[in-house]
Amino acid sequence: MAIQVKLLDHTRDPIRTLYVAYRTAYSSLTPMQIDRRIEDGRISREKMAAFIDKRLETGHASPLEQVWFEIGISGVSRAFSHQFVRHRIGISFEQQSQRYVKFKDAKFPFTVPKSVERAGMAGKMEAAFAQLGSLYQELLDAGVPAEDARFLLPNAASTNFKIVVNFQELLHICDLRLCTRAQWEFRRVASMMRAEVHRRFPELGKYLQPKCGELRAGYCDEDYEAWEACPIGRKRPHKRDLFTLFDSYRKGELIPLDDADFKLIEREETAVP
Ligand SMILES: Cc1cc2nc3c(=O)[nH]c(=O)nc-3n(C[C@H](O)[C@H](O)[C@H](O)COP(=O)(O)OP(=O)(O)OC[C@H]3O[C@@H](n4cnc5c(N)ncnc54)[C@H](O)[C@@H]3O)c2cc1C
Numbered sequence: 148m149a150i151q152v153k154l155l156d157h158t159r160d161p162i163r164t165l166y167v168a169y170r171t172a173y174s175s176l177t178p179m180q181i182d183r184r185i186e187d188g189r190i191s192r193e194k195m196a197a198f199i200d201k202r203l204e205t206g207h208a209s210p211l212e213q214v215w216f217e218i219g220i221s222g223v224s225r226a227f228s229h230q231f232v233r234h235r236i237g238i239s240f241e242q243q244s245q246r247y248v249k250f251k252d253a254k255f256p257f258t259v260p261k262s263v264e265r266a267g268m269a270g271k272m273e274a275a276f277a278q279l280g281s282l283y284q285e286l287l288d289a290g291v292p293a294e295d296a297r298f299l300l301p302n303a304a305s306t307n308f309k310i311v312v313n314f315q316e317l318l319h320i321c322d323l324r325l326c327t328r329a330q331w332e333f334r335r336v337a338s339m340m341r342a343e344v345h346r347r348f349p350e351l352g353k354y355l356q357p358k359c360g361e362l363r364a365g366y367c368d369e370d371y372e373a374w375e376a377c378p379i380g381r382k383r384p385h386k387r388d389l390f391t392l393f394d395s396y397r398k399g400e401l402i403p404l405d406d407a408d409f410k411l412i413e414r415e416e417t418a419v420p
Contacts, residue, residue, distance in 0.1 A: 148222040148256045148305045150332075152339035154347055156217040161314070161348055166195035168210035169202045196350045203354065203362075211315035212237060214351075218310050218340060224258040226302035227332040237316030243307040245297040253277075253284035256305035258332070276301065314351065317344070322358035327377050328369055359383040 158164050163185055171178045184190045202210070223231075232240055250256075257276050259269050279299050286296040312320070317340065323329060324337040337355075345352025359367045359379070367374045367385045374385040395401050 148258055150222045150335055150339065151220070152336060152343055153219045154216060154343040155219050155309070157347065158214045158216075161214040161351060162192060162195050162199065164214050165199050165202075165210050165314075166190070168213050169199065169207070172207070172210075199350070208315050211318065212313045214314040215311050216314070216317060216340075216344060218308075218312065218343065220308040220310065220336060220340075222256070222258075222305055223308070223336060224302060224332060225300070225304050225306055226258075227330070227336065228306050228308070229302075230330065230333055231308070231336075234316065234320055238310060238312040238320075241309045245300065245304075245306075246292075246294040249287060249293045249296075250280070250283065250300075253280045255280055255283065255300060257301070257303040258305065259303065260331070272303075276303065318354060318363075321355040322363055325355070325357035326359070326369070327357070327379065328373055 163182075166185070167178050167181050170176070170181045174181065176184075181190075185195070228242060232242070255276070259272055263269050263272050279301065283296050283299050286299070287293065321337050321341060324333045325341070327334075329337070341352060341355040344355060354362050356363050358364050365383070366389055367377065367380060367383050369377075371385055371387055374380045374383075377383075
């Protein structure tokens with residue numbers, strides 16, 4: 148089953164909302180006065196976006212909670228949904244029910260992971276699901292309520308979501324779930340949510356990165372072996388290396404620049420583009 152993700156609705160103008168929230172904190176003007184200055188064109192969108200960028204370099208994150216996104220997600224597995232609903236702050240879920248929605252005609256939609264296909268086992272998995280579908284139908288036909296017949300359904304069974312998530316929590320979800328350590332389906336959904344927000348609001352979408360992104364922490368805080376195995380690890384320092392570097396600096400143990408280095412610096416052809 149193909150995953151679909153769509154931004155259905157959002158805070159009317161997130162850039163304006165963020166600007167008014169941040170400016171209120173740092174200005175003698177009231178939020179109403181700030182809003183009026185935006186309304187009459189005294190504050191341009193570029194100025195608002197630049198101000199927000201500066202604020203986002205700091206840890207002042209509470210204004211991000213004032214921006215929300217309403218997102219529809221379909222064709223995801225219950226294996227994904229178990230993980231998704233573990234996020235508990237700044238996000239509200241509505242999920243298709245297996246109590247009120249009965250699958251029809253002895254069939255339920257499901258996901259077969261690529262790894263199962265690569266192992267040449269997709270046919271066997273699908274056959275097992277077909278059998279489960281038949282038994283599920285038999286139970287329903289025998290009068291078993293859907294809430295009990297669903298005990299047969301596997302993690303692969305599909306489900307749908309309608310969520311509302313604020314920007315702060317979406318950043319946090321992307322920190323964790325765009326990381327290459329996260330499960331593939333969650334990485335796919337997080338990437339699709341990122342693409343949807345980016346399509347509509349590139350000024351905000353650019354911040355939706357894994358936690359090692361240059362606009363997030365900028366380094367990897369996973370274990371060293373995971374960092375070594377990560378395909379993008381070579382672009383990011385591991386926290387252990389940062390601490391080692393800091394420790395060397397503090398103890399005055401950094402390799403000193405010597406005459407040879409300064410000769411290199413003086414050379415005309417040394418300039419790095
Ligand atoms: C790669 C990966 C592997 C995982 N493996 C497992 C696993 O094996 N088993 C398992 O059970 N779970 C696992 N999880 C789930 C994980 O433990 C969290 O439950 C999940 O990521 C939800 O994130 P969160 O706790 O940051 O919640 P969110 O709701 O997204 O939290 C947002 C922020 O609020 C803070 N916060 C939320 N609630 C509280 C609170 N009550 N008190 C104080 N601060 C709070 C959080 O610290 C976080 O900073 C895994 C997650 C990942 C990304």
